[in-house]
Amino acid sequence: MSSLRTVSQANELADAIRQRIQAEQLAEGALFMTEGQLAEEYGASRTVVREAVSRLQALGLLEGRKRKGLIVRHPDPLRLLSNSLPSLVGSQEDWRELAMLRYALEVGAIDLAIRAATDEQLARLSQITDDMEAALRDDTESERTVALDLEFHALILQMTGSRMIAGMQQLLVQFFQIAPHAENTPASAERIIWEHRELCSAIRDRDVERARSMIRLQFRSTLGAVESLSPESGGADRN
Incomplete structure (x- = not known):
């Protein structure tokens, strides 16, 4: 007592x-x-x-x-979050909550990104998209593909001009590199290429609604993979 x-x-x-x-x-x-x-x-x-x-x-x-x-x-809230994230995932529900957090942040940030993006950033985003297409056609599961996807999303977050948004989102994006995800196939690789190209185009055209739609499409696979984790399906519930 x-x-x-x-x-x-x-x-x-x-x-x-x-x-x-x-x-x-x-x-x-x-x-x-x-x-x-x-x-x-x-x-x-x-x-x-x-x-x-x-x-x-x-x-x-x-x-x-x-x-x-x-x-x-x-x-520094970013440091606190970075130190805390690894201990936050112990069940399917934890993964789901983090997935939803990342989804909400990225959809919410796209408006700011489009408003503040510089010509140099837009050109870099287009180049990353080209590099990602080449990497996916060469090997759908390569480390290069994962790194380019991370760079693609990190750049969009940097476009907001907010250190806090960019920092929090980059932490989540990096963390989700170890999240469960569906294996890529030639068909899914084509879809991924198309989604990134359409998102890049929407940002370049300053089309907020189209960009939001593409972000939602991109997150379907992440959210779907997390939702598929359940005790019945032999998922990663570690509680």
């Missing part, structure tokens, strides 16, 4: 410290307090303070400095 109380108190103190940092709008690198000062001000034991500080350090909100105390940091 004592251990449970400590955990509860640490959670409450961590929340209080986080809210204080936000309310005071403390800048990156600002000196906060020492653990001793926190214990005195909040009437908490050193054990509770250490636990609370540890939680905030894990989130990137605080950093300990010898002889100085605690320093305020502004966490």
Whole structure:
């Protein structure tokens, strides 16, 4: 019971410290307090303070400095997501949730990408499409094909001009390289080539609705492969 109380108190103190940092709008690198000062001000034991500080350090909100105390940091959400993603997949439902997240992000980002895309980016997207077609015709399952598909989608995300969107999407796209997917056949390779060419054309023509339609088509195979994973089908449910 004592251990449970400590955990509860640490959670409450961590929340209080986080809210204080936000309310005071403390800048990156600002000196906060020492653990001793926190214990005195909040009437908490050193054990509770250490636990609370540890939680905030894990989130990137605080950093300990010898002889100085605690320093305020502004966490990088992309780093936190990158560190968390590998542990988020333990079942079919986990895969499905991540698939839906990637789908929603990419469909939502296409409008921004079309509005902000530069001529140089459009030319590069067209070149990647050409390279992907050549790679697919040579070997439907080659590492080169996978890498080009990753580059294709990553470039679209970069077109948005948002570091956060591009970073989050690239993490998800990279993560989905290990997601279950249907094996390519000559027929599916032709479909993939057509989908990428049509999407590239829609972006070049600044046609948001057509681009959204092509994104939806491209994700059918990903969502279908994830949905096919079930205990009955011998899928990858690892719970």
